Amino acid sequence: MVANPSNSGSSDSPPPSLVMTGLRGRCPRCGKGQLFQGFLALRPRCDVCGLDYSFVDSADGPAFFVTFFSGFIVAGSALAVEILYSPPYWVHAVLWGPLILITALGPLRPLKGLLIALQYHHKAAEGRFTGGDAP
Secondary structure, three states: OOOOHHHOOOOOOOOOOHHHHHHOOEOOOOOOOEOEOOOOOEOOEOOOOOOEHHHOOOOOHHHHHHHHHHHHHHHHHHHHHHHHHOOOHHHHHHHHHHHHHHHHHOOHHHHHHHHHHHHHHOOOOOOOOOOOOOO
């Protein structure tokens, strides 16, 4: 397929990679606009394509996954070091304090971007009752 240079940037271009778009914190529709305004605060809309980000509701999902994996890494490492070397408590504080910050804060923003991109891709919305049997 030969690309038409007059249509560059139109809807004929292939959609951006879902995973890479989310991990880079880009707009899930165009892949170019910034998703975040601050560290975790979202912009109201995409500054490139105008997508309204009001559909976004990642809730505590990113924090849960990051905490789960961070806790597994840090607790497992601390336990292994304690069993193998039995260092004093101040060594644990020096080792695991920074590791907790790195493993908890580092992946939080990319994971939130990924979950937002997945929400957009799968058209996730709040659950609604349908039919006459609904309470």
